[in-house]
Amino acid sequence: MEDSTNPRTQAIAALAELFFESACRSADLAQLESSAIDIGHGCMAEALGLALEALDARLLAQKTEGISVHDVRSRTLATEIGDVGFSLRRYRDRFGEDVYLLADALDIPYGCRISPGAQEFLVQSASLVSYAKAAKLLARHGSSVKATSVMRCPRDAGALCAADNEKAARELYRDGVLPGGETCARELCMEADGTYFRAQGLPDGAPKRFEVKAVCAYAEKEAESGKVRRRGTVHHALVGRAGELWSEGVATVGKKYDLAKIERVHLGADGERWCRDAGRFLPNAEVTFHLDPFHINHAIIGCFADAKLAWSVIDALSDGDTAGGGLPAWGLRGSGHRPQKPRRCRRRIP
Template sequence: MTILTHKLPSSYLNKLITETKEVLRTVIDPTNQSFSIRNYSDSIESISNVLQELGRNQLIAMINEMDIKFRNSPNRLISFYVKDNRERTIITPFGVVTYLRTIYQCRTTKKCFTYVDRKLGLPRYDKYDPCIKAMIAETHATQNSMLKTGELVGKRIFSLFSTKKERNNFNISRQTVHNVLKNITLIKPSYSEAEHTPTDIYIMADEKYVHLQGEPSQIRENGLTVNVMVKQAVIYDKRVTDGRRSSLKNRIVYSSIDGSFWTNVLDIIAQRYDFDKINNIHISGDGAKWISTSTSTIPKSTFYLDKFHYKQALRQMLLDADDRHVAESYINNNSKIEFKNITTCLLHLEHNKDRIEYAKTKLEYITNNWNAIQRSLHPDYHGCGMEGQISHNLAAPFTSRPKAYARENLRRYLTIADGTRNGVDLLNLYLDTFDLPRSNKHIEIKKEEYDFSMFEQNNRSDKSSTSNWLKGFTSQI
């Protein structure tokens, strides 16, 4: 099995290759009567170890050759002195890599620089290379758990696949994950015009309250929990049903904790579609005032009350199934006066005053949204699945476990999560914008329907706050 060039001598790598050959020879041998999944897993683990070590050797060889060629180049001899040689250790997707690089000093300015670090775009002092940081950003966008993100990326650093307990020694600390996320360039999406503008556009909207931390001290002193309303809209132009499953075509998710929510939604629609060709914009939701009044901002729009919410209000108002059946028949026949009369009579039969007052609020909810309910009963209305969107997009990542967010961090996480759901390749986005503060350039992500302009980010290093990486390093020697 010849997989190495003569340029990469490594006793440890040769040892791994010998061990891998022995494992594969044992698995292949027909006289071996062991039939087990361990035959496969041991083979994968052995090959993974070779690939990891090969990657480290190849990277070190490339850096050494790069440094030697620059050191011997005519331009270097004219412009720079050789000041020192220093080792640097960084953590890469292949594991821990230590290489020797030359420190140069300018003959005229006397300033020092490291050629290979500058050539590769590696910031000073960072323990984790930009590829690891990009992996952290991409993983957290779907996990939203710094601890889980650190575990997943850490195991990948140790090996492509490993059953050794030492794989946990590379777990990345929460603080390091937080520092990486804090320095991701914020995304301001700009949506290119769709090839086809349909006559009807659909918007579903709902909200979720998320706990905040770090709010003004007088609030904390009073022991009050601070929540912020996260508003979310899902914009799409077609619903496709395949059996019992439905999918939304050309879906765009927009979340915000700031004002001008519907103005921003309108901007997205205007960028995406030819507004003159749109005849109707259907807005669905639970009847909250901020949703029902969206029609004053969104032209050509009509509000529909989600069937789930009015039926839920009906169940909470009338506990008896037969009573609900009668009351719902008046809703279906658009008989508002008769509905109010019959439900008022039924409520008079209640003896619990608190129960009566609660039921009256539900009656008021239904009557106030009567027209929106009637529109939702039209056969062409295909319903509102926003409860599922909120559960998946906001509840699961942000409120399923007891946690609180700083307001600025929450804005950042919402932006990253929305971008990922809208098709942004966060791994490439992170790498493409890594040097943005030094170049003032605009990055265009080559995606079918999107391009992105970037805001400036803070440039900070992330010295590792844990010694786990060192334990992992020694375990591989």
């Protein structure tokens, strides 16, 4: 039997009464569900505000010497459960600088208007839908924010990630400090590629297209439910130079894998020169480059006007027949067919 004096038991009983009153007025279960979420979130938002004020009062009693209360300020945070209002004390240290003990205790950025949890939700949502739709998703049962506020969330998150990646690369290649990955793998697979995006709303003179370079590292591939999945994957991408991608990318890989234990790396890419630069950033590992079969096939098909002939050559190459009847695309002597762009094929296939 549950203790009736338990705060959780009392809270459940109080909510049950509120939900019962709502159920008596609801037309169906869907309406009751929506009403219950609104009631629950409203109660949680108010209770969370009271809890924050109680914690702020406890921190006042535990404060160290050298800081004094300057004033009490009201704050409202947009959260996943709705607007949370509370008051908190602003302190001044001996240098005259502002200090918020409550914000420091809970790692709340000074001056923020959106809670860390809501920011994380908006960052994930904005990667899948528009900023306006992400704002509507949060507002369904949480706080209402503007689309411009949503836009700042992934930008701020990206800036923090970029600063962290740059720091990790500097520590690794300037100071020689390993990132601390503990997973041991003597052999690692990597894939690198880039794709272009067209930018909108940029000032005159700014580039209209930019390339996102990306690298993926993993330990192995396994068949699962008819699909091939990578295991132990690490991803890194940026808009910038290849050197930045590889220095930051290797440092990111090092957060999972022990870089000192990696002996061999199999690098798959499309043949672009920057894709082969990984070896300069993995000096202790033997890096073997593998041209992506997709790009090999694409280059071969581009050399022929007859698609069937191109695929015949691809089949022959896939079977390992590079002589006799299955000649590669640039050497079909005596067949009555000649490649349309043999130089292009030679250039694209190293």
